[in-house]
Amino acid sequence: MEAFYEWFQQLYDSTGWNFVFMYDEYERDRLLEAMWVTIKLSLSCLVFSLVVGVIGAWAQGAKSAILRNFIYWYIQAFRNTPPLVQILFFYFVIGNLFPTYDAGGYQEQYIGAFGWAVVSLSFFAGAFNVEIFRAGVEAVPTATVEAAQSLGYSRLKAYLYIVLPLAFRVSLPALNNNLVNLVKTTTLAYIIAVPEMMYTANQMWSDNVNVSEMMIVLFFFYVGLVAILVYFMHRWERSMRIPGYGA
Amino acid sequence: MSDLPVLLPSAANLLNDAGRQRREGAFRVDLKLWHGVVLVAALAVVLGVAEAAGNAKESPWAVLVNWMPFILWGQEGHWQGFSLNIIISFFAMLIGTVVGAALGLMQVSLLLPVRTGSWIVTQFFRNSPWLVLLFTIMLMLPFEIQIGDTIIPIPDWVKAVIGFSLPVMANISEVVRGAVISLPSGQWESAESLAFTRFQTMWMIILPQCVKRMIPPWMNWYAILAMATPLCSIMGVEESVTFTQQAMSAEGGRPELLAPFYVFLLVIFFIYIYPIARWTVRLERKYSVKI
Numbered sequence: 432m433e434a435f436y437e438w439f440q441q442l443y444d445s446t447g448w449n450f451v452f453m454y455d456e457y458e459r460d461r462l463l464e465a466m467w468v469t470i471k472l473s474l475s476c477l478v479f480s481l482v483v484g485v486i487g488a489w490a491q492g493a494k495s496a497i498l499r500n501f502i503y504w505y506i507q508a509f510r511n512t513p514p515l516v517q518i519l520f521f522y523f524v525i526g527n528l529f530p531t532y533d534a535g536g537y538q539e540q541y542i543g544a545f546g547w548a549v550v551s552l553s554f555f556a557g558a559f560n561v562e563i564f565r566a567g568v569e570a571v572p573t574a575t576v577e578a579a580q581s582l583g584y585s586r587l588k589a590y591l592y593i594v595l596p597l598a599f600r601v602s603l604p605a606l607n608n609n610l611v612n613l614v615k616t617t618t619l620a621y622i623i624a625v626p627e628m629m630y631t632a633n634q635m636w637s638d639n640v641n642v643s644e645m646m647i648v649l650f651f652f653y654v655g656l657v658a659i660l661v662y663f664m665h666r667w668e669r670s671m672r673i674p675g676y677g678a
Numbered sequence: 679m680s681d682l683p684v685l686l687p688s689a690a691n692l693l694n695d696a697g698r699q700r701r702e703g704a705f706r707v708d709l710k711l712w713h714g715v716v717l718v719a720a721l722a723v724v725l726g727v728a729e730a731a732g733n734a735k736e737s738p739w740a741v742l743v744n745w746m747p748f749i750l751w752g753q754e755g756h757w758q759g760f761s762l763n764i765i766i767s768f769f770a771m772l773i774g775t776v777v778g779a780a781l782g783l784m785q786v787s788l789l790l791p792v793r794t795g796s797w798i799v800t801q802f803f804r805n806s807p808w809l810v811l812l813f814t815i816m817l818m819l820p821f822e823i824q825i826g827d828t829i830i831p832i833p834d835w836v837k838a839v840i841g842f843s844l845p846v847m848a849n850i851s852e853v854v855r856g857a858v859i860s861l862p863s864g865q866w867e868s869a870e871s872l873a874f875t876r877f878q879t880m881w882m883i884i885l886p887q888c889v890k891r892m893i894p895p896w897m898n899w900y901a902i903l904a905m906a907t908p909l910c911s912i913m914g915v916e917e918s919v920t921f922t923q924q925a926m927s928a929e930g931g932r933p934e935l936l937a938p939f940y941v942f943l944l945v946i947f948f949i950y951i952y953p954i955a956r957w958t959v960r961l962e963r964k965y966s967v968k969i
Contacts, residue, residue, distance in 0.1 A: 511713055512944070513905060559705075563692065570689030601689040604696035608705075618807040622912070629809060636817075646814045650806055657805045673684075 449641035452648075458635060465631035466652065472548060472627055473614045473656075479553035480613065484560025491565050502561065509558035514551070515619050521551035522623045548620035556613040563605045567598035600671050607664040611657060618653075628652055701856040703804055703849040707901040709955040714948045721945055724937035731934045738938050745925040745939075749918055750946070760918040760946055762835055767904040769839045774846030774903075775896070781847060782854025788876070796851070803848035808906060815841035816913045835917075838910040846903055853895045857888035894962040901954045905947065918943060 439453035452458040490502050509517065526547055531538040542550070571594045579589040621629040628649060636645040699705055728738035736744075752758020757765055784796035803811065815837050822831045861884060869879040911919035922939050929935055 507713070511709065513908070515909070516940075516944075566688045566692040570685045570687075570692065572684075572686050575684075597685065601685060601692055605692055605699070608696055608699045615805075615807045618809045621809065629807075629813075633813075642817045646810070646818065649810050650802075650814070653806050653810060654802060661805075 448644060449639060450644050450648075451635070451639045451641060458639070461631060461635065462648075465626060465628045468545070468626055468631075469617060469628040469652075469656075472545065472552075472617050472620060472625065475549045476552040476556060476613055476617065477610055479549060480556035480560050480610075483553055483557025484564045487557060487561030488564035488568060491561065492568070505554075506558045506561055509555050514555045514616050515622060517555055518548060518551045518619055518623055521554075522547040544620070544623045544625045548617070548623060548625045552613065552616060552620070555616070556609055559609045560606065563602045563609065564598065566605075567602035568594060570601050571597045597673075600673050603668050603671055607661075607668060610664070611660055614657060614660060615653070701852065702895040702898065703852055704898065704902055706898055707905070707951065707955045707958070709948070709952045711952070714945075714952055717941065717945050717948055721938065721941045724941050728934040728938050738935055741929055741935065742938055742942060745922075745929075746942075748925055749921050749939075749943070752916060752921060756916075758916045759921045760950075762915070762917045763904065763907040764950070766835055766838050766842065766907050766910070766915075766917065767900065770842035770846055771900050771903055773839065773843035774899075775850055777843070778847040778850025779854050781851035782858070783880070785851060785855040786858050800848045800851045800855075803844050804852060806845075808842075808845055809909060809912075811844050812838070812841040812909055812913070815844070816910075834913065834915045835910075838907075838913070838915050841910070842903060842906065846899060849899055850896065853892055853899070854888070857891040858884055860891065861887055890965045894958050894965065897954060897958040897961070901951050901958065904951055904954075908943075918946070 436454045439450045443449045443451075443454070452462040487502050487505070490498050493499060522544065526540055526542065529540055529542060531540050533539075575593060575597070576589050579593040580586070584592065617627060618629045620627050621633070624630060632645045632649050636642045725738050725742070748759060750760045752762065781796050781800055784792050785800060787793050787796070816834070819832055819837050819840070822829050824830075865883060865887070866879060869883045874883065907917060908919040911917055911923075914920060922943055926932075926935055926939055
């Protein structure tokens with residue numbers, strides 16, 4: 432392994448291509464940490480946006496008109512404004528309303544930049560998920576639910592074992608599109624200084640003046656991340672496909 | 679359809695939408711008139727709040743009106759501010775469309791290396807985040823190039839145009855490929871039986887039918903691109919968001935001006951994009967009946 436790292440040092444000395452994170456341990460840890468932050472950010476947003484989607488879809492079918500209206504306005508607001516604006520809004524406007532604690536001389540928020548990035552991106556992707564889940568649940572005919580109930584399923588059991596599996600299969604392709612989009616949108620957390628890949632790469636090329644090298648790394652990281660996600664999602668989609676239904 | 683459908687039409691709609699989004703690479707910009715009404719109302723509200731909160735001599739409305747020409751057109755005799763947003767989106771779309779169309783046709787080439795090469799380029803630029811592409815172009819292009827004795831400067835906004843044209847190019851390439859392969863193969867076969875060459879088939883039979891299918895997604899991409907242009911304010915290109923921030927700091931960074939200025943930006947972007955989005959929906963409806 433040391434020889435491998437050494438090779439990049441030699442590459443720098445002979446060609447000027449400075450892949451600093453390969454031979455410098457401090458920079459390597461920094462980059463790995465950043466990759467981990469991006470993956471963590473993507474995964475947390477993914478999970479929370481699904482939660483938002485399920486709860487929203489349930490609330491859209493609720494009896495209360497106030498709840499339904501609230502969800503409608505939430506979807507409209509988050510679908511039709513740029514995610515960049517949403518992140519700034521959450522971090523600077525909502526974030527300022529939250530209490531702070533004394534972190535050795537300066538005031539620090541309990542929910543940091545990372546937390547607000549997760550919150551705003553989850554609500555952004557969640558707004559799309561609500562519509563997707565609702566359309567999925569609506570697709571299951573009442574006759575199917577009634578058939579389940581006539582077989583002795585309770586309402587909850589019928590929902591869990593009959594409606595959700597069908598709805599989920601129908602929703603999956605649209606859901607995947609949205610989640611892939613979400614991973615690409617995490618770069619916007621750069622703007623509120625979340626130390627994710629984009630932000631760290633920016634700092635590293637400022638420190639080491641190796642813009643092109645860091646750009647190459649950034650490209651391959653994101654294209655790779657998206658490719659892995661798309662590959663597994665499509666495999667999953669194929670295995671979850673309802674035979675004989677849709678292309 | 680049987681009497682007892684397995685799934686209701688909502689399922690088919692969902693699958694269609696997902697398929698379309700995957701083919702076109704983006705969701706449809708779906709703006710309604712009432713979105714604009716809400717924005718204008720919000721502008722009135724935040725102006726009122728700022729009026730109540732502010733203690734300066736000038737009302738926020740007067741300040742905003744004062745800076746409006748600056749945000750919309752920039753300095754006298756320059757193309758800056760919001761007009762630069764339009765110019766960037768226009769040229770990025772132009773380059774993206776021309777190169778993207780060529781790339782898309784390469785994707786349906788009969789030569790394997792051409793097909794694979796253009797597929798890789800398309801997927802690469804389609805799947806990388808816009809911000810990364812923009813940073814790459816902004817930082818890696820030189821600020822001037824020298825050919826012989828002439829020095830050609832490359833201003834920031836030109837770099838932004840190139841940066842934005844890359845993702846547009848890749849997505850237009852997919853739109854073109856999708857439109858070409860969506861035509862029934864009978865079109866190709868009957869053209870062949872009438873002794874058309876491949877080039878003639880493409881140029882005289884396939885592409886004219888594709889145009890109708892490509893125009894709605896193409897316009898949708900223009901709307902998305904126009905909405906994305908403020909991203910280049912991060913790199914200090916002198917467009918509307920940068921100038922809004924400059925205007926606010928010139929007013930002494932009064933916090934109550936923050937909301938009115940940003941909502942005003944939203945309003946002007948809405949005014950520009952709303953007609954395009956509606957027109958896209960109209961054309962889509964008109965064309966979807968045919969073929």
